[in-house]
Amino acid sequence: MQRALYERYAGAMLVVCMRYCKNKDDAEDILQEAFIKVFKSIQSFKGDSTLGYWVKRVVINTALNYQRGKLYLFPMVDINEIDPKQTQDLTLSNYQMEELLKMIQSLPIGCQVIFNMYAIEGYKHREIAKMLDISEGTSKSQYARARLLLQQMMADADKINYEKYQ
Amino acid sequence: MGQGNYERKWHQAFEGAEIIPPEKLWTGIEASIANGEVAKYKRRAFYYKWLAAAGIVLFAGLLGYLAYQSSSVTNSSETTVTDRSDFQESTPSKETQKSNSGDQRPDQTTDQTSDHTPDQTLDQAAELSQTSDQEESASLSEGFKGEDIQDTNEQQVKQSQETLLSQTNRSEKDRAVIAESGQDQVGEPQDQGDRSDLLAGKHDENDLDATEKEAVSLENSELLETNPTNYYNTDAATTAEQQLLALNPLTPRQQSLTLSTTPSHIYGVALQPTSEPEILESKGLWAGISLAPGQFDPNYRQGNERALNSPAFDQVTGSSFTPSEETSRGFSFSLAVDLGMKLSPRWEVTSGLQYFRNNVQSSTNAVIGQTPVFSSVVESLDLRNSSGALAFAPTDLDNDFQFISIPLQAGYIVLDKKIQLTINAGLAADIFLKNTISPSDASLESVTINPGSDSPYRTVYFNGIVGLQASYEILPRYSITLQPQYKIAINEFTKPDNTYSSLPASIGIGVGIKYNFK
Numbered sequence: 001m002q003r004a005l006y007e008r009y010a011g012a013m014l015v016v017c018m019r020y021c022k023n024k025d026d027a028e029d030i031l032q033e034a035f036i037k038v039f040k041s042i043q044s045f046k047g048d049s050t051l052g053y054w055v056k057r058v059v060i061n062t063a064l065n066y067q068r069g070k071l072y073l074f075p076m077v078d079i080n081e082i083d084p085k086q087t088q089d090l091t092l093s094n095y096q097m098e099e100l101l102k103m104i105q106s107l108p109i110g111c112q113v114i115f116n117m118y119a120i121e122g123y124k125h126r127e128i129a130k131m132l133d134i135s136e137g138t139s140k141s142q143y144a145r146a147r148l149l150l151q152q153m154m155a156d157a158d159k160i161n162y163e164k165y166q
Numbered sequence: 167m168g169q170g171n172y173e174r175k176w177h178q179a180f181e182g183a184e185i186i187p188p189e190k191l192w193t194g195i196e197a198s199i200a201n202g203e204v205a206k207y208k209r210r211a212f213y214y215k216w217l218a219a220a221g222i223v224l225f226a227g228l229l230g231y232l233a234y235q236s237s238s239v240t241n242s243s244e245t246t247v248t249d250r251s252d253f254q255e256s257t258p259s260k261e262t263q264k265s266n267s268g269d270q271r272p273d274q275t276t277d278q279t280s281d282h283t284p285d286q287t288l289d290q291a292a293e294l295s296q297t298s299d300q301e302e303s304a305s306l307s308e309g310f311k312g313e314d315i316q317d318t319n320e321q322q323v324k325q326s327q328e329t330l331l332s333q334t335n336r337s338e339k340d341r342a343v344i345a346e347s348g349q350d351q352v353g354e355p356q357d358q359g360d361r362s363d364l365l366a367g368k369h370d371e372n373d374l375d376a377t378e379k380e381a382v383s384l385e386n387s388e389l390l391e392t393n394p395t396n397y398y399n400t401d402a403a404t405t406a407e408q409q410l411l412a413l414n415p416l417t418p419r420q421q422s423l424t425l426s427t428t429p430s431h432i433y434g435v436a437l438q439p440t441s442e443p444e445i446l447e448s449k450g451l452w453a454g455i456s457l458a459p460g461q462f463d464p465n466y467r468q469g470n471e472r473a474l475n476s477p478a479f480d481q482v483t484g485s486s487f488t489p490s491e492e493t494s495r496g497f498s499f500s501l502a503v504d505l506g507m508k509l510s511p512r513w514e515v516t517s518g519l520q521y522f523r524n525n526v527q528s529s530t531n532a533v534i535g536q537t538p539v540f541s542s543v544v545e546s547l548d549l550r551n552s553s554g555a556l557a558f559a560p561t562d563l564d565n566d567f568q569f570i571s572i573p574l575q576a577g578y579i580v581l582d583k584k585i586q587l588t589i590n591a592g593l594a595a596d597i598f599l600k601n602t603i604s605p606s607d608a609s610l611e612s613v614t615i616n617p618g619s620d621s622p623y624r625t626v627y628f629n630g631i632v633g634l635q636a637s638y639e640i641l642p643r644y645s646i647t648l649q650p651q652y653k654i655a656i657n658e659f660t661k662p663d664n665t666y667s668s669l670p671a672s673i674g675i676g677v678g679i680k681y682n683f684k
Contacts, residue, residue: 002196002199003192006192006195010187010191010192011184011185011186011187012182012183012184014184014185014186014187015180015183015184015185018185019180028187028188028191031187031191032191032194032195032198035195036195036198036199036202039195039199040199040202090171090172090175092175092176092178092179095179097179097180097183100176100179100180118173119172119173119176119177120173120176120177120180122173122177147172
């Protein structure tokens with residue numbers, strides 16, 4: 001039963017963990033800890049949501065706890081230099097999932113976490129601020145910085161690819 | 167998803183994405199879950215272990231308490247001093263029945279005694295003896311004669327005693343005469359027909375002169391006083407031969423030769439080194455407390471010297487009287503604080519301090535009672551410091567011994583795992599604290615013997631100990647212990663000038679807790 005549950009969700013959850021970490025080893029540690037929590041607290045799952053969503057919440061919370069110390073080490077501050085126009089024409093289909101993962105992992109830890117939570121998981125800035133015990137403005141500014149950094153990374157990647165194919 | 171197109175693209179980019187985790191990840195998860203289950207069972211077992219340990223300690227304590235209670239004295243009035251009438255009421259005897267029929271007046275007996283003893287002192291002594299007997303008869307037949315006669319007799323007795331004290335304390339000669347008069351008291355079959363039946367009048371007055379009788383009487387009284395358990399004579403006592411077992415261990419050289427000449431390939435048994443290497447780092451210290459209920463045997467043995475079977479005793483008791491005594495094994499319990507030090511991986515030395523309380527039951531038909539008359543006479547003769555009278559009735563005695571013991575043992579560790587098994591052997595110095603002898607008859611007084619020159623017991627005697635200590639680690643550093651132990655005296659507990667000897671032995675099972683300092 002436990003093995004089946006693990007095999008059902010471990011692959012997807014490892015991707016989630018890697019989005020919140022800087023390397024695969026940390027991601028595997030988080031995934032292991034998260035699944036131990038899942039198996040210990042499976043009785044608390046009441047069926048209010050899908051099992052996959054519940055497992056993902058456990059994994060994300062574990063990842064946040066894992067990164068919480070680093071978040072305190074690198075305090076997030078408000079950033080105002082945002083140019084929304086530069087992010088209008090985004091095409092991600094040109095990138096492999098591994099490339100996108102590397103870009104996200106290259107972000108500063110604060111930006112990485114908030115970008116994941118807002119852009120991919122779908123949390124609102126208010127929820128993120130509450131979960132990470134920061135202000136909503138900090139969440140917004142960190143997210144904006146993450147977008148900017150990702151845009152620069154994509155531009156650099158496009159340039160390299162263009163030169164490669166030339 | 168309230169986010170815009172940008173966020174939706176990122177979300178879709180990772181939707182359904184998977185990376186196959188390595189197999190070691192599941193192994194780690196499985197191991198963690200298993201450890202968690204073990205930890206859960208350990209937490210649960212923790213309470214059960216303590217519950218079991220508490221139960222064992224409680225059971226041992228209850229056992230010790232019940233053992234002590236069952237052997238404790240029911241005598242609630244230790245300081246009761248009773249007259250002979252009370253004593254005899256509680257222990258009716260043939261003497262009482264005879265005294266009822268022998269109704270004699272004091273003046274008559276005095277006249278008869280006067281005819282028998284021409285000397286004035288002897289007259290007074292005879293008067294004392296007669297009135298004493300008469301008083302006893304009056305007391306014994308209380309309710310038959312009434313209190314008037316008893317009061318009259320007591321007044322006469324007091325007057326006689328005062329006169330006697332003023333005269334008998336002057337010289338040895340007087341004392342001898344009084345002793346002889348005392349013999350008359352016992353040996354006059356006509357005046358004391360009631361008592362002569364009991365005493366049978368088998369003694370010969372001419373065998374001993376007065377001085378000899380006093381000497382014998384003094385010796386007897388001292389024995390009785392200093393040796394409360396010797397109120398009897400165990401004629402049937404046997405002297406068991408002791409066998410000494412001599413252990414002749416091989417010397418290290420002999421061991422080496424034996425091992426070197428034994429071909430190891432024959433039985434496939436690996437040769438053991440002749441001596442184990444000393445590991446000084448393994449000096450583990452531990453301390454523990456334990457409670458041990460058990461059995462105690464004073465192991466009394468009668469000596470060659472006759473104690474109560476002396477002529478003087480015969481005079482008082484009559485030769486038909488045969489003192490007897492039986493001592494059974496009793497219960498014991500001890501409370502111990504133990505200290506141990508590991509000298510090597512296999513050897514340790516232990517010591518500590520133990521409080522022992524042992525209780526045995528004795529049954530005898532000769533005990534010391536008390537009457538005012540007898541006490542006055544005896545005190546006047548300076549035979550005893552305290553008063554007493556001989557009485558003969560089956561009486562149960564409760565012997566309570568208390569010791570402090572200091573053991574020193576060497577232990578060989580047979581097993582040193584979570585369960586530790588150690589074989590111990592050594593010596594123990596037992597320091598005698600107190601011996602309380604309490605008769606079951608509430609009308610008799612308890613006797614307490616303390617250590618000292620007047621005590622028949624040595625203040626310190628030594629024991630050999632063999633035992634086993636099994637311990638189980640219930641927590642880091644904490645173990646519960648079970649210690650069966652046999653202890654036997656290697657020198658006599660009694661002093662050599664006694665007419666009997668004692669080599670106490672005890673066996674018990676201790677239950678306790680041990681703490682390892684590491």
